[in-house]
Amino acid sequence: MRRLLDALATTLALIGGALLVAVSVTTVVSVTGRWLAGRPITGDIELVQLAVAVAIALFLPYCQLHRSHLIVDFFTARSSGPVQRRLDAAGSMVAGVVFFVLAWRAGVAVSDMRNASETTMVLGIPLWIPYVAMVPGLALAGLAGVLQPFHARSPAKGAAQ
Numbered sequence: 001m002r003r004l005l006d007a008l009a010t011t012l013a014l015i016g017g018a019l020l021v022a023v024s025v026t027t028v029v030s031v032t033g034r035w036l037a038g039r040p041i042t043g044d045i046e047l048v049q050l051a052v053a054v055a056i057a058l059f060l061p062y063c064q065l066h067r068s069h070l071i072v073d074f075f076t077a078r079s080s081g082p083v084q085r086r087l088d089a090a091g092s093m094v095a096g097v098v099f100f101v102l103a104w105r106a107g108v109a110v111s112d113m114r115n116a117s118e119t120t121m122v123l124g125i126p127l128w129i130p131y132v133a134m135v136p137g138l139a140l141a142g143l144a145g146v147l148q149p150f151h152a153r154s155p156a157k158g159a160a161q
Helices: 002-037 044-065 081-116 128-150
Strands: none
Touching: 002 044, 002 128, 044 081, 044 128, 081 128
């Protein structure tokens, strides 16, 4: 199960990375067009906003599986290893539940935005489309968070041993 989760998370992260490369190219072309010809890409800001939102959601499962989220351990730094592991497991479960709630609400938003025919201001892109693209990342991050405490009990990256 862990290998499947890891493969799916890696695939989503690679798609998110490709989106960010596309955002970078779009930004360079738009800025260059504005500078050289006074003609940026119409709706470039909308494209960047939508793509970055989707990319972030697609990166979340990979970050959750690889324990790459920011952890503030100011109060627990002097706790024993078993206490830290229990707190990490609880935190992972809570994160998983939050990601599931976000996936659920994003799914509800898809239906609402589609029914309301909401679009972006400049390009008229239906807003439900990026939300559809965000749901799999949020759901997989939720699954990773809930299952993570049951997998190998290796300490988080950078944690004191």
